Structures are given as structure tokens and as C-alpha cells.
Amino acid sequence: xxxxxxxxxxxxxxxxxxxxxxxxxxxxxxxxxxxxxxxxxxxxxxxxxxxxxxxxxxxxxxxxxxxxxxxxxxxxxxxxxxxxxxxxxxxxxxxxxxxxxxxxxxxxxxxxxxxxxxxxxxxxxxxxxxxxxxxxxxxxxxxxxxxxxxxxxxxxxxxxxxxxxxxxxxxxxxxxxxxxxxxxxxxxxxxxxxxxxxxxxxxxxxxxxxxxxxxxxxxxxxxxxxxxxxxxxxxxxxxxxxxxxxxxxxxxxxxxx
Amino acid sequence: xxxxxxxxxxxxxxxxxxxxxxxxxxxxxxxxxxxxxxxxxxxxxxxxxxxxxxxxxxxxxxxxxxxxxxxxxxxxxxxxxxxxxxxxxxxxxxxxxxxxxxxxxxxxxxxxxxxxxxxxxxxxxxxxxxxxxxxxxxxxxxxxxxxxxxxxxxxxxxxxxxxxxxxxxxxxxxxxxxxxxxxxxxxxxxxxxxxxxxxxxxxxxxxxxxxxxxxxxxxxxxxxxxxxxxxxxxxxxxxxxxxxxxx
Numbered sequence: 001x002x003x004x005x006x007x008x009x010x011x012x013x014x015x016x017x018x019x020x021x022x023x024x025x026x027x028x029x030x031x032x033x034x035x036x037x038x039x040x041x042x043x044x045x046x047x048x049x050x051x052x053x054x055x056x057x058x059x060x061x062x063x064x065x066x067x068x069x070x071x072x073x074x075x076x077x078x079x080x081x082x083x084x085x086x087x088x089x090x091x092x093x094x095x096x097x098x099x100x101x102x103x104x105x106x107x108x109x110x111x112x113x114x115x116x117x118x119x120x121x122x123x124x125x126x127x128x129x130x131x132x133x134x135x136x137x138x139x140x141x142x143x144x145x146x147x148x149x150x151x152x153x154x155x156x157x158x159x160x161x162x163x164x165x166x167x168x169x170x171x172x173x174x175x176x177x178x179x180x181x182x183x184x185x186x187x188x189x190x191x192x193x194x195x196x197x198x199x200x201x202x203x204x205x206x207x208x209x210x211x212x213x214x215x216x217x218x219x220x221x222x223x224x225x226x227x228x229x230x231x232x233x234x235x236x237x238x239x240x241x242x243x244x245x246x247x248x249x250x251x252x253x254x255x256x257x
Numbered sequence: 258x259x260x261x262x263x264x265x266x267x268x269x270x271x272x273x274x275x276x277x278x279x280x281x282x283x284x285x286x287x288x289x290x291x292x293x294x295x296x297x298x299x300x301x302x303x304x305x306x307x308x309x310x311x312x313x314x315x316x317x318x319x320x321x322x323x324x325x326x327x328x329x330x331x332x333x334x335x336x337x338x339x340x341x342x343x344x345x346x347x348x349x350x351x352x353x354x355x356x357x358x359x360x361x362x363x364x365x366x367x368x369x370x371x372x373x374x375x376x377x378x379x380x381x382x383x384x385x386x387x388x389x390x391x392x393x394x395x396x397x398x399x400x401x402x403x404x405x406x407x408x409x410x411x412x413x414x415x416x417x418x419x420x421x422x423x424x425x426x427x428x429x430x431x432x433x434x435x436x437x438x439x440x441x442x443x444x445x446x447x448x449x450x451x452x453x454x455x456x457x458x459x460x461x462x463x464x465x466x467x468x469x470x471x472x473x474x475x476x477x478x479x480x481x482x483x484x485x486x487x488x489x490x491x492x493x494x495x496x497x498x499x500x501x502x503x504x
Binding site: 004007008011014015018019083084085087088089090091092093094252254255 | 340341
């Protein structure tokens with residue numbers, strides 16, 4: 001029942017908004033990218049090259065789509081298994097899939113919030129250091145955020161829930177989530193220095209998002225249809241991740257924590 | 258009423274529950290007694306819906322849980338997982354579970370407030386649960402199990418970690434619920450609690466029921482003066498026939 005999922009999501013959001021330490025840590029992590037771009041913008045090498053700054057921004061934004069919901073995902077699955085607070089939830093008549101869907105909605109909320117903070121930070125840096133470039137690229141960048149990064153943040157939330165659900169402690173979850181976050185970093189850095197031109201890659205999550213922004217910043221048009229296909233492909237990739245999390249939390253060993 | 262018939266559950270090569278059958282009646286406190294690893298928690302977890310039985314049936318107020326969720330809505334359960342959400346208040350912890358159990362929004366606040374009063378939590382209602390004592394945590398955990406007014410209650414080792422005043426308060430509260438016609442199934446390995454509270458006792462050993470009846474009947478069957486001696490005798494393999502109710 002969707003209503004149950006919304007109840008779970010609301011509780012998780014209220015609960016984690018009160019975790020100020022983790023919120024502050026996530027915010028600092030998210031703002032590291034814009035701060036780094038700001039520092040680089042003062043360098044002699046990159047200072048006069050807005051496209052370099054925007055390329056760096058794209059990698060950091062890609063990573064922030066993954067890091068924004070990481071702490072929450074770890075806490076509401078592996079953390080709850082460790083604290084043994086999942087079982088009381090499963091003793092109610094709510095279905096496991098509704099629990100997982102609600103937790104995913106909450107993780108998405110934090111992931112999208114972190115992404116918004118990251119984008120706002122970069123926009124502020126660009127407005128300060130390269131306002132003409134920002135104005136020229138505003139529309140493609142906005143499209144990229146809406147059709148590319150936002151679905152990616154939701155896919156990342158699902159992936160992080162899946163990885164965390166398989167872990168019995170928060171520490172174990174954070175170890176595995178480090179690898180999950182490493183993937184977009186690796187992809188982003190690789191594509192900055194070794195661009196791919198084939199269109200087929202545009203439909204793949206992570207790679208597609210990076211390619212779209214590279215093309216947009218390079219002045220090449222990105223058809224709306226391709227953006228929508230990428231958004232749908234990313235959304236579709238979310239489904240098996242969530243189904244996996246439901247399967248894991250339906251196992252008997254969840255009783256043991 | 259909670260009825261289980263021929264319940265079985267294996268974890269790999271281990272038969273944790275091996276053909277358990279009993280009925281817990283309305284207006285009675287039925288004690289599930291057994292040594293550590295006997296299968297008590299596994300049995301309660303299956304009744305509560307956390308584990309799926311490999312075989313057997315569970316009926317709650319006549320509804321088979323394999324085909325209908327109706328029975329589960331009449332069940333409140335407290336397994337040995339009493340962790341609260343520490344950043345939420347006592348009221349928010351209980352309210353959350355009231356919402357999940359389908360309490361209508363119009364009734365929710367009133368039901369939560371009356372549950373808090375029933376458990377003597379009025380003074381703590383709006384404090385975050387992170388600083389609560391064991392007894393206070395137990396009360397909030399009980400509150401979230403009963404906020405929706407279930408007719409059947411499962412409790413797994415509810416007195417663990419409680420001090421004497423808290424245990425006495427809990428016993429009084431359970432007697433009150435029983436007198437209101439609630440079916441209470443209460444598992445413990447503490448004989449004192451079982452003797453103080455239970456109208457009927459089901460003794461489980463190595464996944465099987467070895468006794469089912471009132472305490473004095475079990476003692477007579479085992480030819481022992483005390484329930485403790487009867488427990489030891491009945492759970493020793495092959496020493497005496499199980500004490501089971503006649504059909």
C-alpha cells in the first residue's frame with residue numbers, strides 16, 4: 001500500500017533531519033566539490049577556462065548524487081539490523097516491499113537535497129568566477145540536472161539500500177558503500193580524459209549522465225528524446241535494486257540482526 | 258485466540274521447531290516456557306509473521322495467517338527486540354506504529370494519548386527516547402505493540418533487564434489486560450514470572466511441546482513438588498512421557 005510507504009518515508013525523514021551530526025557531515029562532503037572548483041578557478045592554468053571548471057563540476061555533481069543519501073541508506077537498513085529495530089516493523093501488517101519503498105523514498109529525499117546543495121554551490125562559484133559561461137550554459141545544465149542527475153540520485157539511493165540491506169552493521173555497510181561511490185568517480189574521471197562518442201552509451205546510467213553534460217558543455221546539442229531515454233533507463237535500473245533489497249529483508253536471518 | 262498446529266521450522270540442519278501445537282485462549286495468560294534454544298522465540302516469530310513456517314498452520318481469531326492478513330491486525334507483538342527510535346519521542350514512537358497498524362487519523366491522537374496514560378508514560382510522552390531507562394523503553398515498546406487495541410498479545414521475555422518495581426508493574430498491567438479478555442502468549446525462561454502470571458503453561462524442549470496445562474497438573478504428571486523440578490524432568494530426554502492435553 002502506497003500509504004504505508006509514505007508513513008515510513010515521513011518517519012525516516014523526520015528522524016534523520018534530527019541527526020545533525022550526519023547532516024553536517026553530508027553537507028560538508030557535498031560542498032567539497034564547489035569549494036574545490038572555486039580554488040581551482042583561482043589557478044593560472046584553469047582560471048581562464050570555464051569549460052575546465054564545468055567539467056570538474058560535472059564529476060563532483062555526479063559523485064554527490066551518490067554520496068548524498070549514503071549515510072541515511074546505511075543507517076535505515078544495516079543500522080536498523082544492528083540495533084534490532086527492523087523486527088518490530090515487520091511484526092506489523094505492513095508488507096516488506098512497502099517498508100523498502102518507504103525507506104527508498106526517504107533516501108531519495110536526502111540524496112536530492114544534497115544534489116541541490118551541490119548544484120547551488122557550483123552555480124554560486126560559477127556566478128562569481130565565470131558568469132558569462134554560466135549564463136550561456138544555464139539551459140543545458142538545468143536539463144542535465146533534471147533529466148540526468150535527479151534520476152541518478154534516485155538510482156544511487158536504491159543501489160545503496162540494496163548494498164546496505166545485505167550488511168549486518170553500519171560499519172560493514174559504509175565499507176561496501178565506499179565501493180558503490182567509487183564507481184561514478186572512476187567513470188567521471190575516465191570520461192573527462194578519454195571521451196566516448198558512440199550514442200549507445202547515452203542510455204547507460206552514470207556513463208550517460210557524464211556524456212550528456214560533456215556534450216552540452218562542448219556546445220553539441222543533446223536531443224530531448226535522448227535525455228528522456230536516459231532518465232527512463234536510469235529509473236528502470238532502480239527497480240531490480242529495490243527488488244533485491246526486498247528479497248534480502250524477507251530472509252529469515254533478518255531476525256538475528 | 259492463537260492456535261498453532263504442527264508448526265515446523267528448520268535452519269539448515271537444525272530443527273528449531275519440530276511439530277509444535279497448542280492454543281492460547283482469550284482471557285488467559287499462556288506461558289511458553291523452555292530452556293535457551295528450545296524454539297520459543299522462533300515459534301513466536303512465526304506467529305508474529307517475521308518468519309515463515311516450513312510446515313503447519315497458525316490461526317489468529319480463527320483466521321489462517323497463510324491466506325489472510327486479518328488475524329495479524331488483531332495481534333500485538335513484542336519480541337526480544339525492544340529498541341526504540343532514539344531521536345523520536347515516546348509519543349512519536351507509538352504514533353508511528355499506530356499509523357502502520359492502520360489506525361484512522363481521526364482516532365490516532367486519542368489512542369496514542371490513552372496508551373501513554375495506560376502505561377504511565379504521560380510524563381515522558383514528549384521526551385526523546387534516547388535517554389530512557391530499561392523500564393521506560395519496555396513501556397514504550399509495549400505501547401507500540403498495543404496502541405491499535407489488538408485482542409491478542411505476544412510477548413517474548415518482556416521482563417528481561419527490568420528491576421523489581423518494573424516487573425511488578427508489568428505483571429499488574431498484564432493481569433489487567435487478561436481480565437479484559439485479551440489473549441496473552443508470554444514466553445520466558447524465568448519460572449517466577451511464569452508462576453506469577455500464567456493460567457496455562459506450554460513447555461517446549463528441543464523444538465517440541467513436552468507439557469501443556471496448568472502448573473499443578475504439570476507437576477502432578479511429572480510427579481514433582483515444584484514446577485522447576487517438573488521442568489527439569491520433562492525436558493530431560495526420555496525420562497517421562499510428555500504432559501499434553503487430551504483431544
